[in-house]
Amino acid sequence: MRHYWLLLGACGWVLLILIIFTKLFNFRSVDDYGRRIIGQSGTVPVTKMVKPVLVSSSDKPTPKPPASPTVAPTEAAWQSVIDKRIQLLSAVCKNGSLTNLTHVSINKFVLDRIFVCDKHRILFCQTPKVGNTQWKKVLIVLNGAFSTVEDIPENLVHDHEKNGLPRLSSFTPQEITHRLSTYFKFFIVRDPFERHISAFKDKFVKNPRFEPWYKHDIAPAIIRKYRKNQRNSDLTASGLHFEDFVRYLGDAEGRRRMDRQFGEHIIHWVTYAELCAPCEIHYSVVGHHETLEKDAPYILKAANIDQLVSYPAIPPGITHYNRTKVEHYFSGISKRDIKRLYERYQGDFQLFGYQSPDFLLNKTINDPKNIKSSQHL
Structure with a gap:
């Protein structure tokens, strides 16, 4: 009997030890997040460990792009405008009937520009x-000489010996070819007739940079040839009229002879084709003066310099095409002279998408009473 009770007591102790060990083991079994893991026989359901699922790139949610690199609708629309200008330029360059007006060789005169x-x-x-x-x-x-455009003295800009801007003509033929084929290239154009008015006012009326050769050399030569009954003593005093200027520009043979005499001072009314050879040089962008407010920031960004420099502020309305001004200046000029002028610059009109001035070419004969002396405008 005694052995029986001793055996029963020993079994009880063994059972008690097993219960304590089991509870201690369950308490120490936790998952990676500190939660207890209880066996299936317990009252708490087992937490299932979900195996990660690899998501393909097509199934991932598309992240929102940052604000800065996005292309605004207006930018995309202007890119289309720029592309159409280049396409038109290319198409007109292929027009054989305009070859004499659109094609020039890439000569030193062009490289100097x-x-x-x-x-x-x-x-x-x-x-x-x-x-x-x-x-x-x-x-x-x-080029690093000044930090902003406002800091540059006006007299330095046109001093090509000191402004630090090398001309393409100063490089070797191999260096020229490399730059023409790899660099970002651009230039700006303007309605040809409005450009002539601006050149006339700037060089023969106001002459703000004081370039006396326009008044004392070029103007008298034009007057002498194209204004009848003008005494030599009055050549400088009377001043060049816009009518004289237009006759000179439209006279193919006479103008060529005079231009050789005038030298490079004539660049202010030379055709864009002669200045920049756009049919031979593949320009990246052709800007228009009439849309400079949009073209300037576009060019800076396209050339990757928009974070480095800003284009100077554009006075309101200064770039807009002014048909009233054009009509006013051409009011006293014959249809024959206007037609000759257009024929010389027809290539520029067509290369860059400017409408032919039909309102001048088809106008009625001018009343001499309405003719005004243009040098005072």
């Missing part, structure tokens, strides 16, 4: 009377 910014791989062909001075300022800033 193209300024180089090697630091940012940019070529800019200058076309006077279209904001050319402001673009020179942009390139001067990019």
